[in-house]
Amino acid sequence: MVEIVRHITDEEWRHFLEGCSDATIYHTPEWKTFLEKTFDYDSHYLFATDDSGSLVGLLPLFHVKSRLTGNRLCSVPFSHECGCLGDLSARSALIDEAIGISKQNHIDKIEIRNPVGREGFQEVNAFCTHVLDLSEDPEYVWKKLDKGSVRWAIKKSENLGVTVTTSTHIEDLKEFYELNCATKQQLGVPCHPWKFFENLFSVMGDYVQLYLSGTGNRVIGGGIIEHYKNRVLYGYGAAEPGSLHFHPYHAFIWKSIEDACGQGQMFYDFGRTSYENTGLIQFKKKWGTSEKKLYYSVFPGSSKQSLPDRKSFMYQLGGSVIRRMPMTVYTKFSDVVFPHFG
Numbered sequence: 001m002v003e004i005v006r007h008i009t010d011e012e013w014r015h016f017l018e019g020c021s022d023a024t025i026y027h028t029p030e031w032k033t034f035l036e037k038t039f040d041y042d043s044h045y046l047f048a049t050d051d052s053g054s055l056v057g058l059l060p061l062f063h064v065k066s067r068l069t070g071n072r073l074c075s076v077p078f079s080h081e082c083g084c085l086g087d088l089s090a091r092s093a094l095i096d097e098a099i100g101i102s103k104q105n106h107i108d109k110i111e112i113r114n115p116v117g118r119e120g121f122q123e124v125n126a127f128c129t130h131v132l133d134l135s136e137d138p139e140y141v142w143k144k145l146d147k148g149s150v151r152w153a154i155k156k157s158e159n160l161g162v163t164v165t166t167s168t169h170i171e172d173l174k175e176f177y178e179l180n181c182a183t184k185q186q187l188g189v190p191c192h193p194w195k196f197f198e199n200l201f202s203v204m205g206d207y208v209q210l211y212l213s214g215t216g217n218r219v220i221g222g223g224i225i226e227h228y229k230n231r232v233l234y235g236y237g238a239a240e241p242g243s244l245h246f247h248p249y250h251a252f253i254w255k256s257i258e259d260a261c262g263q264g265q266m267f268y269d270f271g272r273t274s275y276e277n278t279g280l281i282q283f284k285k286k287w288g289t290s291e292k293k294l295y296y297s298v299f300p301g302s303s304k305q306s307l308p309d310r311k312s313f314m315y316q317l318g319g320s321v322i323r324r325m326p327m328t329v330y331t332k333f334s335d336v337v338f339p340h341f342g
Contacts, residue, residue, distance in 0.1 A: 001051055002093040008047045008055055016055040016085075022114075025207055025228035026079035027060060034203040035062060035077060038196055039339045044073065046097050048090040057086025059094040063107065066340040071108045073098060077342025080129060080272030081294060083114025091116070099299065110299040122301025128275065130289035132268040134232075138261045144288025153250040160215070162246050164255040167210050173197055176210060176222040180238035181331060188319020190334035190341070192236070200224070208235070211256050213248035221248025225256045230266040232256065253287070 010029045017023040025031060036043055041062040048057030060082065061073045076082045084091045095118055102110050115123055135141055145151045167173075177197050184191035200208055207228060213221040221239035225232060234256070239248045257268055270284045272294060285291070322330065 002048050002056065002090050003050075004093055004097045005047050005049055006045065008049075012055050013047075013058075016058065020085050022083060022085060023229070024079070024082055024231075025204075025226055025233065026076050026082040027058060027085065028207075028228070030204050030207065031076070031079075032060065034199055035342075037203060038193075038199045039077070039342065041077065041339075041342065044098075044101055046094050048086055048094055057084070057090025057094050059084045059091075059098060059112075061098060061101070061110075062342065063105070064340070064342050068337070068340040071106075073102055073107055073110045074342060075110075075112045075114075079113055080127065081113055083112055084116060092118075102299075110297075112297045112299075113294070114297065115295045116297040118297070118299075120301060121297040121299045123295045123297055125293050125295050126274065127272045127294045127296075128281070129272050129292050129294055130270040130281070130284035130287070131292055132257070132270070132287055132289045134257070134261050134265050134268055136261060136264065138258045141257060141261060141288070146286035146288070150250065150286050153247040154254045157213070157247040157251040160246050162213055162215055162220070162248065162251045164252050165212050165214065167212060168201065170198075170201075172212060172219070173201060173210060175219050176212065176224070176238065179219070179222060179240060180236065181327065181334075182241060183238040184334075185322060185325070185327070185330050186241050188322045190322070190338045191331065193335045193338055194331075196338075197224070197236075209256075211252040213239070213246070213251040215243075215246060220246055221252060223249070223252050223256065227263075227265070230264075231269060232260040232265050232267065233269045234271050 013029050017027055032043060032045060035041060041064060044061040044063065046059045046061065047055055050056050060076045062077050064072050064074050064077060075084070084094050086094065095116060098110055101107070132141070132144070142151070177194050181191045201210075204226075207226055209225050209227065211223050211225060212219050220243035221237070223237035224235045226235045234253065237249060260268055270287065270289060273280050273284065275281070325333065
């Protein structure tokens, strides 16, 4: 008999995740704290226990109330893959509880970022990710990289004097935030609020690491890499628009791959990409990756439904308007709209 409870100790929680091959960094208690501290979402974390009181299942949910992207329960915001954990009976009980919560709170839909294989749910495949198999020997991984583009760009950045460092200093994180603002504005999309990165590092601790590409004393690019179990995730990246000829992305990505190999990690995940972004997909493929389709489960299912994504909003808003905004206006605008895209 499975019982659904709302609270569990962090010790029990982490112990359960260690035994789940499908567990991700987004299932951790730290990610819950990070989201609660950063955004005004109501959380509904559901834990399944057995007759002995042992934890046997988990479904993390946040209530995202948005006129832009819908009134929904999401597992979980700002993740690219985060499903229901546990055996069949635990997952079934957890899904039942989630449906009950959505009806009780008049929530329009449930979005679980993994297949659930349950009647009434529609599986939507709008995104993919690209995963690189790692080795203890970086040279083995190096040979997988496209010679004419990726390896060439890495060597070019080295020849131009680009160096890569890691940092946990708040001043360096602020510099990355400014780079991220410039990068996202050029793309015509909202940028992450400052408190997103500030809380990410203060809450997630050793799970995250900042890489910075620089020339001389000037930072020209950087990325935030997330670590969990045997997997490394390229979470967030940015570069100075006028310095792309230094290939700052290639520099810090390769350095983070080398470090992951040295740490005994098995997989390097390049993160979620929309199928519409063919240029980014080609960039990730050239790193010797394998494409993995991401299926999200939406309830109630309908052939007319699709998961909300930034492109639909950007289409209405107009990326050109964002690009013309003064930076102070742009960052304030982003602080307001960014939480809708969780």
